[in-house]
Amino acid sequence: MSASNEIDDFASLLRRYRLAAGLSQEELAEKAGLSSDAVAALERGRRRAPRPLTVRLLATALNLSDTDFAVFTESLRRSPTVYAPQVQGPPLPSDTMIGRASELAELSSLLSHGGVRLVTLTGLGGVGKTRLAVAVANEVRPQFEAGICWAPLAARPDGPEVTDAVAAAVGLRPASDAGAEVDALAEHIGSRQLLVVLDNCEHVVETCAWLCTVLLQRCPRLTILATSRELLRAPGEVVRQVQPLAVPPSRAEPEEIREADAVRMFLARAAAHGVHPRDDRLLQVSRVCRSVHGIPLAIELAAARVNVLTIEQIADELDSSSRILSGGSRTAPLRQQTIDAALDWSYQLLSAEEREFFEAVSTFSGGWTLTAAVTVFCTEQTDACHERVLDLTGRLIDKSLILVDRDAAEARYSMFSVIRQYADRRLDDGGRRTIIEQRHLRYYVELAERAERAVGTDQQAATLDHLDLELDNLRVALGRAISRELGAESMRMAAALWRYFYLRGHYSEGRDWLESALRIAQAGPDPVAPAALAGASRGAGYLAFLQCEYDVAAERLEQALALYRRLDDAAGAALTLRHLGSIARERADYDAALQLHVESLHLYQQLGDKSGIAWARHYLGFVSWLRMDLDGARDYSQAALTHFQQAGDGEGITWSQLNLGAVALYAGDFTTAERLLHQSLGRAQRLGYREGVGWSLNQLGVVARRQGRLERAIHLLDESLAEHQELGDRWRSASVLEALASVAQDHENTAYAAFLLGAAAAVRDTIGAPAPLCERPDNEHTIKAVRDALGERAFAHAWGAGQATPLHAVADGYPPDTLSTLDTPW
Structure with a gap:
């Protein structure tokens, strides 16, 4: 023990007389008829008021002369009756604590006035538990009349040494055994009002729990504050999870970024290296802080790299690996000099089974459920294994290695990315990566296929929300299947997910996955089931259609149709015919579109597929209002709506309301149109159905323009243009540009109207699709009015500027400098 006490005269004399007599403590105890612990306690000053009989027995055993005996007893009378220990207080902080104001206030109140006697600060390594404990101890010092005692336990490998550390903190020296030490501790603390801080308990958590229980039972005014990566689970324990520092949102303004605690820490540590990032670098600082989730140790280590890397380089490195998080303070404990060292400390405390589970769940990305963990970890999914996974999950949560989110009906688990990367590397060390990732892939292929069956039912909204949660895992699983050229798994999964990617507006991503899967299937040695090949071709073709790549889309869909017909799969053929009809519709080949949708309808009728029949009628209604057959559109759409409402098909209801709203719009019934289109917009927004949102906004804008409400239009x-442009739907983007041109002309901003018309014309030329028949009268009227107002030369100039401007720039409100009247379009 490192601590030392001022030893009183009696203790000094006893030791001097014993040594002069040539006796050990045990021999003196035996001669005096006392316990060796009693002799040790007297010599070390822990026992201050021995009974007169004890003094006489010692004097006799030591064979003291009358003179020595008189000195001996006189020294006892001179000894202080109240012992003022030299306690070990908290370390002095080397810098100002950043953030934590609310935590500091709550913990101070809890320890001072809350009636709580044991508080454990828990959290992952490097999150700042010790630093917060120091601040709390200093804050509450006036409330504890006997003082604050700080017991660092990081270097204590076993139980007895933990007890020694606490003894040293309260001003005692170790006894000969742990039991006597605890008795001495309890006797010494007694009824004094004292706060003991046990720092870094996780590796001796059982000893700490036992010690806290004993001392709190025997010392009525003792309070204990512990820091530990794992809960003590002692009686009366109140746990507070120390969270990482707050990070700014991804699109925060510079002021908001600077105010975030994580950023403040990074800037302070970077300044210590002489680096002071300007405001234009704050976005990169924010990236760094979000990459490390605001973990203080990781921020410190990242900031230490500013002497050799730019902040952007640090952020880029952290996007893929946490390996650069090293090079901490030389005076810090080894476990705080790198992130890996911090995690090594936690990893070494795990049992073999906990390590295996920790490594296995690192294969997840974006979180996981208990069921998913069972599938990935267990060879067989039995009740016993489910119990094991539940227990292991709880243990790793207690050890601050797994996070749990209980906000939804089903708990969801995750890891901070630095921990996940560490566990993933350990998975390599264990040689279990292949089998674990195979199980992960199998689980998510099956999940995707179950979800595909639920889309289009009353479970669609919940299914899409669940896929949103699992999107990172789905992407990881698909990526693994494609990188390993697993044709069957790639095909099954990509084909099962294409409708999700469509409904959520991830057209390019879904199409990329499908095309990659098709490429592997066609090049691979193993044959792929024709049904899977047809499904993937159909999905890829439809997503290409949504991005207005009509030739590519038609080629893929014709391939799918041929496969379905060869398989005698009428349902697959009917759906593919529907998609081919959509291509014809956007190319304004309305006769071909109607013929294809009618053929699709007949197939669905032969199958007795009520949902398919409703969708065929919807598309017949869609084509009808585009070609200004309003009566036919109304009949088809109303029939479709009736079925969709009965089936609870949110996507179908949205489209039927859109169709009926458009019919009312072109019939001049603006009140009905606005009501129906607001309903479709609200439903599409609730479903997260982006195409429905874009279309509803588009048609509502046209309604507002016809009502003369130009600002609303x-x-x-x-908003509609931004939505369609992000989706990649150039056909609809062109229509929205033309509608905006009409509004600009109504606003008497004729040059800008001509610019928009030119931009729309360029889009239409690129995709090879004219304006829908129902929109042409408005467009022709606008073009004539703008040309008449500007004159041919100015009109050609503005039109040409629009044609030369990329769609994304137009959507961003780009005004060409050469047209001074366009500097403020509205």
Whole structure:
């Protein structure tokens, strides 16, 4: 023990007389008829008021002369009756604590006035538990009249040494055994009002729990504050999870970024290296802080790299690996000099089974459920294994290695990325990566296929939300299947997910996955089931259609149709015919579109597929209002709506309301149109169905323009354009540009109207699709009015500027410098 006490005269004399007599403590105890612990306690000053009989027995055993005996007893009378220990206080902080104001206030109140006697600060390594404990101890010092005692336990490998550390903190020296030490501790603390801080308990958690229980039972005014990566689970324990520092949102303004605690820490540590990032670098600082989730140790280590890397380089490195998080303070404990060292400390405390589970769940990305963990970890999914996984999950949560989110009906688990990367590397060390990732892939293939069956039912909204949660895992699983050229798994999964990617507006991503899967299947040695090949071709073709790549889309869909017909799969053929009809519709080949949708309808009728029949009628209604057959459109759409409402098909209801709203719009019934289109917009927003949102906004903008509400029309059409442009739907983007041109002309901003018309024409030329028949009268009227107002030369100039401007720039409100009247379009 490192601590030392001022030893009183009696203790000094006893030791001097014993040594002069040539006796050990045990021999003196035996001669005096006392316990060796009693002799040790007297010599070390822990026992201050021995009974007169004890003094006489010692004097006799030591064979003291009358003179020595008189000195001996006189020294006892001079000894202080109240012992003022030299306690070990908390370490002095080397810098100002950043953030934590609310935690500090709560913990101070809890320890001072809350009636709580044992508080454990828990959290992952490097999150700042010790630093917060120091601040709390200093804050509450006036409330504890006997003082604050700080017991660092990081270097204590076993139980007896933990007890020694606490003894040293309260001003005692170790006894000969742990039991006597605890008795001495309890006797020494007694009824004094004292706060003991046990720092870094996780590796001796059982000893700490036992010691806290004993001392709190025997010392009525003792309070204990512990820091530990694992809960003590002692009686009366109140746990507070120390969270990482707050990070700014991804699109925060510079002021908001600077105010975030994580950023403040990074800037302070970077300044210590002489680096002071300007405001234009704050976004990169924010990236760094979000990459490390605001973990203080990781921020410190990242900031230490500013002497050799730019902040952007640090952020880029952290996107893929946490290996650069090293090079901490030389004076810090080894476990705090790198992130890996911090995690090594936690990893070494795990049992063999806990390590295996920790490594296995690192294969997940974006979190997981208990069921998913059972599938990935267990060879067989039995009740016994489910119990094991539940227990292991709880243990790793207690050890601050797994996070749990209980906000939804089903708990979801995750890891901070630095921990996940560490566990993933350990998975390599264990040689179990292949089998674990195979199980992960199998689980998510099956999940995707179950989800595909639920889309289009009353479970669609919940299914899409669940796929949103699992999107990172789905992407990882697909990526693994494709990188390993697993044709069957790639095909099954990509084909099962294409409708999800469509409904959520991830057209490019879904199409990329499908095309990669098709490429592997066609090049691979193993044959792929024709049904899977047809499904993937159909999905890829439809997503290409949504991005207005009509030739590519038609080629893929024709391939799918041929496969379905060869398989005698009428349902697959009917759906593919529907998609081919959509291509014809956007190319304004309405006769071909109607013929294809009618053929699709007949197949569905032969199958007795009520949902398919409703969708065929919807598309017949869609084509009908585009070609201004309003009566036919109304009949088809109303029939489809009736079925969709009965089936609870949210996507179908949205489209039927859109169709009926458009019929009312072109019939001049703006009140009905606005009501129906607001309903479709609200439903599409609730479903997260982006195409439905874009279309509803588009049609509402046209309604507002025809009502003369130009400002509202601008707002609605701008939002619609942004939505369609992000989706990649150039056909609809062109229509929205033309509608905006009509509004600009109504606003008497004729040059800008001509610019928009030119931009729309360029889009239509690129995709090879004219304006829908129902929209042409408005467009022709606008073009004539703008040309008449500007004159041919100015009109050609503005039109040409629009044609030369990329769609994304137009959508961002780009005004060409050469047209001074366009500097403020509205």
